[in-house]
Each structure stands twice: as structure tokens, then as C-alpha cells.
Amino acid sequence: MICEPPVIHEMSERPPGYIAPNLSPLGLELHPHQLDEGVYALMANEVPKDNNGLVVGDRAALVIDSGVTPGVGRHIQEVAARLTDKPVRYLANTTYHGDHTFGNTAFGPEVTVFSSRVNKAAMADLDAEKRIRVDSMYGDDAVLDEVVTWRKPDVVFDRFGEIDLGGRVAQLWHFGPGNGSGDTIVYVPDAKVAWTGNFIGPAGIPPMMLIGDPSSYTRSIRAMRATLDIDTFVPGHGFAGPAEPGTSGLLTYLEHVAASVSRRKEAGESVTAMYEEITMRGIEPPPGVPEGFMALLRSFHRLNILLTYRWMEGVDAA
Numbered sequence: 324m325i326c327e328p329p330v331i332h333e334m335s336e337r338p339p340g341y342i343a344p345n346l347s348p349l350g351l352e353l354h355p356h357q358l359d360e361g362v363y364a365l366m367a368n369e370v371p372k373d374n375n376g377l378v379v380g381d382r383a384a385l386v387i388d389s390g391v392t393p394g395v396g397r398h399i400q401e402v403a404a405r406l407t408d409k410p411v412r413y414l415a416n417t418t419y420h421g422d423h424t425f426g427n428t429a430f431g432p433e434v435t436v437f438s439s440r441v442n443k444a445a446m447a448d449l450d451a452e453k454r455i456r457v458d459s460m461y462g463d464d465a466v467l468d469e470v471v472t473w474r475k476p477d478v479v480f481d482r483f484g485e486i487d488l489g490g491r492v493a494q495l496w497h498f499g500p501g502n503g504s505g506d507t508i509v510y511v512p513d514a515k516v517a518w519t520g521n522f523i524g525p526a527g528i529p530p531m532m533l534i535g536d537p538s539s540y541t542r543s544i545r546a547m548r549a550t551l552d553i554d555t556f557v558p559g560h561g562f563a564g565p566a567e568p569g570t571s572g573l574l575t576y577l578e579h580v581a582a583s584v585s586r587r588k589e590a591g592e593s594v595t596a597m598y599e600e601i602t603m604r605g606i607e608p609p610p611g612v613p614e615g616f617m618a619l620l621r622s623f624h625r626l627n628i629l630l631t632y633r634w635m636e637g638v639d640a641a
Contacts, residue, residue: 330445331504333455333533338598338629342622344371344560346422346459348395348466353402356563359514361491364557365402370616371560373422376518377403378511380488383412386434387509387518388559389426391456392469396426413437413486415495416476417507417520417559419445421456425467427474437486439497440479441505449473496551499543502533508547515554517566523547525556525564526572527608529620532627535634537581544574575605584631594632598625 352368353375361379373395376387384407389396403411416424416438424446427436446452453467460466478484484495496508502521509518521531523544532540547553553566583601592600603624608617 382489396429524558535630
């Protein structure tokens with residue numbers, strides 16, 4: 324008997340005044356940044372729209388994430404074709420979220436899709452996933468009409484997988500729950516570059532704890548840091564940058580949020596009061612960040628406080 328792994332679903336509650344990230348594909352352009360020979364970060368022209376990646380070997384190429392619509396998936400392949408004549412034979416999904424996977428259908432049957440077993444198990448209800456992501460379309464809801472099927476991974480792994488591109492390997496790692504329950508890291512050892520999806524990014528950007536579990540998230544990050552020698556993060560959204568001090572800052576942040584929510588909850592403080600009192604310790608946005616982007620980061624922080632509070636309520640009730 325084959326048993327599907329447990330999926331911890333994203334909590335749907337949002338704090339008052341929550342600002343969803345703008346992930347609409349309208350106006351999206353992907354600009355390649357070469358990080359090593361044959362290793363490219365495909366960076367969105369507008370933050371926080373989705374970033375992607377391309378890794379090229381002697382025999383084949385790998386694309387990281389496929390975008391929020393089949394149209395974006397086709398655009399990624401067009402960009403890849405301008406960078407290499409090696410065929411794209413592999414696609415890796417860092418998460419199950421639709422903005423990273425709805426474009427899977429744009430890749431032909433000659434392309435093998437990889438992700439964690441948990442991510443595949445989470446890809447069970449296309450309509451529900453579209454409803455969750457529609458707030459991030461900012462009125463461009465019709466763009467999701469193009470999404471009529473959800474191509475799931477062909478090959479899954481539990482903790483580790485590896486793709487041989489010819490003269491270069493790409494590793495796939497799942498260290499445990501983070502932003503979601505199946506977060507997948509795509510790591511190129513010889514370049515020391517990791518595509519981290521929604522799991523972790525460079526310094527200054529708070530995560531979205533969509534399953535509300537800072538304790539497991541912290542353990543997963545520590546496992547990643549102990550296992551992989553990473554110089555550069557390419558996150559699913561935002562700016563590429565050094566793994567440190569981003570990793571240390573995020574650990575500080577998660578531990579601070581968990582301890583602060585727990586202490587204040589025990590004291591009977593309302594979650595509304597926590598929004599104003601709990602700081603973003605460990606998160607230091609770079610200077611010159613526009614106020615609109617800072618408002619988005621503060622919104623993520625409030626979301627993390629709320630979902631941590633709800634997670635702790637569930638733990639207490641268990």
C-alpha cells in the first residue's frame with residue numbers, strides 16, 4: 324500500500340490590513356544574471372514577482388520553477404533558449420504554490436518535473452490553489468483563466484535527489500517544514516548557489532510562515548546550514564544575495580517571534596497588541612528600500628505573528 328505523506332496546509336487567515344505580494348505576470352520580464360559558467364539567476368524586473376533559474380550542463384539544462392501561468396512558463400523557456408543551445412530536459416519546483424508551478428504545463432513531455440514528495444501531495448486541488456493566489460493578482464484575475472490543469476512532478480524524493488546534467492550536477496534537498504511543508508532547495512555544489520523558493524532569502528527580508536510553525540522552520544534552516552556550503556541564495560521573490568548574514572538573521576527572527584508570541588500569549592496579551600509590540604529582530608532591510616516595499620515587509624511580519632499565535636493555540640489544544 325502506498326501512503327501519501329502528511330501535508331501541513333497553509334493557514335488562510337490574514338491580519339487586518341494585510342498586503343498581499345503582487346505576483347501578477349502582467350509586465351513580467353526575466354533578466355538573466357550569470358552567477359557561474361552555465362548558472363543563471365533569472366530575476367524578475369519587478370519585486371516581488373517570481374524569480375527563476377537555469378543550470379546548464381554539457382548534455383542538458385535544468386529550469387527552476389515555472390511561473391504562475393503557462394505563458395510565463397513559455398517565457399522562461401524563451402529566455403533559456405537565448406542563453407544556451409542545450410535542451411531543457413528537467414524542471415524543479417521549489418514549492419507547490421501556483422506561482423511556482425502553474426507554468427509546469429508549458430513544458431513538454433520530454434521535460435521531467437522534480438520536487439519533494441510532500442509538494443506533490445499538496446498539489447491536490449487546483450481550484451482551491453487558484454483561489455488562494457488570486458489576491459496576489461491585483462485585479463488581473465483573468466490571467467489565471469489560462470490555468471486549466473496542474474501538472475504534478477514526475478519524479479519525487481523524500482530528503483535528497485540529484486540530477487546529472489553532464490559535467491555538472493544539481494542537488495535537490497528537503498530539510499523539513501518552512502514556508503510550507505514541502506520546501507525544496509535546488510543546490511549547485513560547484514557554484515555554491517542555491518535556489519531557495521519561499522524557504523529563505525538574503526538578509527533583510529522576513530519570511531512568510533504560512534504554516535505558522537517557527538520551531539520546525541528553525542530546525543529545517545539549521546539542517547540546511549549544517550549540510551550545504553552555500554555562498555549565494557536566489558530566492559523565489561526579492562533580491563539574490565549572500566547566504567550570510569541572511570541565514571543567521573532569519574534564525575534570530577524566527578526564535579524571537581516564537582519566544583515573544585509564546586511569552587505574551589501566556590500573559591494573556593491579545594494578538595492585536597502583539598502586532599505593535601513584537602519587533603522584526605534579526606531582519607534589517609537594506610537602506611533605500613521604498614516605503615511601499617517596507618509596508619509589504621511589515622505586513623509579512625504581522626502575518627507571521629498571527630499564524631504563530633494560531634499554531635500555538637493548536638499545539639495547546641492538542
